[in-house]
Amino acid sequence: MEKVKLFATWSSPFVKRIVWALNLKNIEHEVIYEDLANKSPELLKYNPIHKKVPVLVHNEIPICESLVILEYIDETWKNTCPLLPKDPLDRAKERFWARYGDEEVLPSFFGYVMKKGKDQEEAKEAILAHLKRIEQLLSKKKFLSGESFGFLDIAFGWLAENSRPLEVVAGLKLLDEDSFPNLCAWKDRFLEIPAIKESWPDQETLIAKFQENREISSK
Numbered sequence: 001m002e003k004v005k006l007f008a009t010w011s012s013p014f015v016k017r018i019v020w021a022l023n024l025k026n027i028e029h030e031v032i033y034e035d036l037a038n039k040s041p042e043l044l045k046y047n048p049i050h051k052k053v054p055v056l057v058h059n060e061i062p063i064c065e066s067l068v069i070l071e072y073i074d075e076t077w078k079n080t081c082p083l084l085p086k087d088p089l090d091r092a093k094e095r096f097w098a099r100y101g102d103e104e105v106l107p108s109f110f111g112y113v114m115k116k117g118k119d120q121e122e123a124k125e126a127i128l129a130h131l132k133r134i135e136q137l138l139s140k141k142k143f144l145s146g147e148s149f150g151f152l153d154i155a156f157g158w159l160a161e162n163s164r165p166l167e168v169v170a171g172l173k174l175l176d177e178d179s180f181p182n183l184c185a186w187k188d189r190f191l192e193i194p195a196i197k198e199s200w201p202d203q204e205t206l207i208a209k210f211q212e213n214r215e216i217s218s219k
Helices: 013-024 041-046 066-076 088-114 117-137 151-155 157-170 181-191 194-198 203-217
Strands: 004-008 030-033 055-058 061-064
Touching: 004 013, 004 041, 013 066, 013 151, 013 157, 013 194, 041 055, 055 066, 061 066, 066 088, 066 151, 088 117, 088 151, 088 157, 088 203, 117 181, 151 157, 157 181, 157 203, 181 194
Parallel strands: 004 030
Antiparallel strands: 004 055, 055 061
């Protein structure tokens, strides 16, 4: 019998994408929540290099880094709800944009939340420039992966999840329909997927977490 465990924290955008993938594929799993200020011996054993979540443990074999885990899940449980396209070129494109999201878009997003004054204005320009590229990527498509929901939508799911907390905490309505109609339509479609909706976090709790992190970063 297969045994799947996920080492997680409730607020991590990297963890959420793994939860969504497991739910979409109906994979039974145990979630083990970590206190990153007091990491468990198990987490340190399974991820001794980076010592962070998420870590997927499949039959006692650990897989680390969220995009790598997503691909592993898709390739291991390939008969249910495929995430990556079959064509090698299309797969390469999705991997490129997912990495762009993690290395460029997401840091600028959280940079805006955590910064103030002039630094915040610079971060605002950066995130809006990135979002214009994503808006263009969605042109004439229902989802980032194409006509069907897929790998790239999960990779960018943090954007749908965190847009309201950003608006409340930092005062920026990120996904307004006038500037980003494609992204707003994508967000609505994303939220209607049952596996996403069922695991959607409490937004007020997420806002409180944003505010706490912002206060810590300003000290």
